[in-house]
Amino acid sequence: MEKDYLQTQSYAADISSIKEAELRIGPYIHKTPVLSSKSLDSISGRQLFFKCECFQKGGAFKIRGASNAIFSLKDDQAAKGVVTHSSGNHAAAVSLAAKLRGIPAYIVIPENAPKCKVENVKRYGGQVIWSEATFQSRESTAKKVQQETGAVLIHPFNDKHIISGQGTISLELLEQVQDIDTIIVPISGGGLISGVTLAAKAINPSICILAAEPKGADDAARSKVAGKIVTLPETNTIADGLRAFLGDLTWPVVRDLVDDIITVDDGKIVEAMRMCYEILKVAVEPSGAIGLAAVLSDQFQQNPAWKNSNKIGIILSGGNADLGVLWESFSK
């Protein structure tokens, strides 16, 4: 059935566009390592393989999509620069990719973005423009900048080049570890999970893709139940990278090809961050740790549908957490 979808339905990206992305972005990104831990295998009762995108350039997977989008632009398009709105990691990635291409980057950042992510944008030479915290304010501010500068909008997720770029993670992961049967992916706007899913299911149609979503921003889980995109009046989660809602390019992939969505509360996310730090020795931000929280959740562990998920890839999507904030949440 899923295989039929892949063959008959047209999505924003496919295995060819993802392989093209891999070639295009190769010079600009790290091939990130996969870590494993017998202790975490024992705690989870499965074999876990952590794809460490926290070690990616800019500290998150976002450079994959951003560099694919920015290096896909024609010279005359690129000349006026690029603009985006983002809580941080996509912003830093666009700044970095624009710097590598030698063009300006205008970055709309919501006022509640983590400090370390804003610092990353500045470090890579992005020009910061503040907006209110709402998605609406982010979008309208970006539109204004776009009109004033002629810059090209690089959407954080609802864009075929972004989705194709993020999908390169699956190409690497499935080459690095044989016989992975399940991949757990954080979900927000859906760019990452769309790319990862389209690549992984093209390579192995029987692979399971599970989304991990904060309970306080569970729009994707609700969308899946409703059969249409659901948005929320507000979100409330420590996972600052997972507060966006699905777009019209990412929703069809989530609807048709993502096998399930596991929601976890913030307490479990913090616990997973702590395990990443203490056991894996990796600094992971809340949005990045949610996959580990999902695999340890009752919703996953007690669902018979996943009892044959034995070799599980978990995408540690990013590592940009303010240390003080981290410690505060650990101490609670």
Next chain:
Amino acid sequence: MEKDYLQTQSYAADISSIKEAELRIGPYIHKTPVLSSKSLDSISGRQLFFKCECFQKGGAFKIRGASNAIFSLKDDQAAKGVVTHSSGNHAAAVSLAAKLRGIPAYIVIPENAPKCKVENVKRYGGQVIWSEATFQSRESTAKKVQQETGAVLIHPFNDKHIISGQGTISLELLEQVQDIDTIIVPISGGGLISGVTLAAKAINPSICILAAEPKGADDAARSKVAGKIVTLPETNTIADGLRAFLGDLTWPVVRDLVDDIITVDDGKIVEAMRMCYEILKVAVEPSGAIGLAAVLSDQFQQNPAWKNSNKIGIILSGGNADLGVLWESFSK
């Protein structure tokens, strides 16, 4: 001149014993990844390659030596178990390697060892025996256990199998990164640096080996100046893994083949830990971060002898730091 030493002088290990170790321990250890960061390259003015032994089993390089020593024992020797004294990482490694071999491990731990390291020993099934904090008390307590149980002493560093095991890091690192011209290694009892040096200089006699040592436990630097092993009445450093003194098997390597010893104060070690966390996204303990502190020090940066050190391997030797202690030292 160094080449002559390698050819004419006999040390506790050599490239053959190190290659044998690599084969012996292969099934029991991780081949750890090497990370790099353009930000840290730019801060240091060099190309840095971080060999992440913090991701090693047990959270530190020590399993390399411990598994080499324990799997070298004949069955009848091994049957009565093994004993060691250690501030923590070697202790955990001996516990783990003994567990893998199915024999008992008796672990003498000084009362000031970090909690997380003691927890590691217990997690791997080691039997904890407490001693006072001094090296003398550690050694005499271990001797007593040895006499009572018939267990074989696995010395933390002054042992040819330990030195050979630790040396396998160089085999991996020089295969993972081409043309490394310098390796910076934390120094304590000298087991790690002896193995790393003997392997690296056998492969490339012109490679530079620099030791990194805390100012508050600078016995190796003093030994090098004095031309003989110097011990200190007391040590005072946050780097709990770097408080031991050289042994008669490690001193000749340090004397003849280690090119220089860079001493750094605790403030710089904490700063380097913070950079590892915030930029590399890696949890590193104080002893593990000292190599980065060394490459950033004036003693390194302003010494014309190292101005041609361009491709530098830095061994992040371990990641077992209590998070609370870490945060406290960051906050100061």
